[in-house]
Amino acid sequence: MLTKRIIPCLDIKDGRTVKGTNFVNLRDAGDPVELGAIYAQQGADELVFLDITATVDERKTLIELVRKVAHAVNIPFTVGGGISSVADVSALLNAGADKVSINSSAVRNPGLIDQLALEFGSQCIVVAIDTRWVSRDNISLNEMSSQHVVHTHGGRKPTELRTLEWAKEVENRGAGEILLTSMDTDGTKAGFALELTSAVSGAANIPVIASGGAGSMDDFVDVFTTGKADAGLAASIFHFKEIDIPDLKHYLASKGISMRLTD
Secondary structure (H helix, E strand, C coil): CCCEEEEEEEEEECCEEEEEECCEEEEEEECHHHHHHHHHHHCCCCEEEEECCCCCCCCCCCHHHHHHHHHHCCCCEEEECCCCCHHHHHHHHHHCCCEEEECHHHHHCCHHHHHHHHHHCHHHEEEEEEEEEECCCCCCCCCCCCEEEEEECCCCEEEEEEHHHHHHHHHHCCCCEEEEEECCCCCCCCCCCHHHHHHHHHHCCCCEEEECCCCCHHHHHHHHHCCCCCEEEECHHHHCCCCCHHHHHHHHHHCCCCECCCC
């Protein structure tokens, strides 16, 4: 049985960790370097750092922050935000990142996925998919029926892409992992989007990191079993010390879910 992963996510804005609900109403959650170091010590399997306004602000990810994180942690970490070229990825990997996450740039130029996978290897290319259930009553995208639709620019812009079709395409183009975020459940602590996660996990033959909605330890049990996710990503429950990572991993192990335990 493959070991499941627990991944804290640090959304970065103006150099600070922030967290909101449904991608809005952000509040400060602390220093990202300090938080990353704490999570590594607690036994997190990986970390994800997302510069959430880099694309909107039309600037690059904060390279100096990546260097500081690399010196502070001893587990793999992924960096995303404002990445749109081979040079961007090269700079981040050279600064110490283990993987990069692309979203808006991949939608704008799908060939970028192929290019990055060829240049750096699929193992370090993560495609983030921010998705929301869109009703025909609320928005018309080429007469699209109600379904999950890919969004870009930090969740601000709906696209014409259907989530399942896009998940299959990014795999075919060479992505090594999918970071799937349900905008509908993000920050709600009401549980992961299990049906969506299961559908994407079934459609893609690469690991799926589930994000959005974690509020309890049982939510992780559900996303690893019903949702068929390979990793569970969360933010506020870790940032605000509602759930400790060691307790969570031992609880999951007690439920028969394979975990990497540090003690």
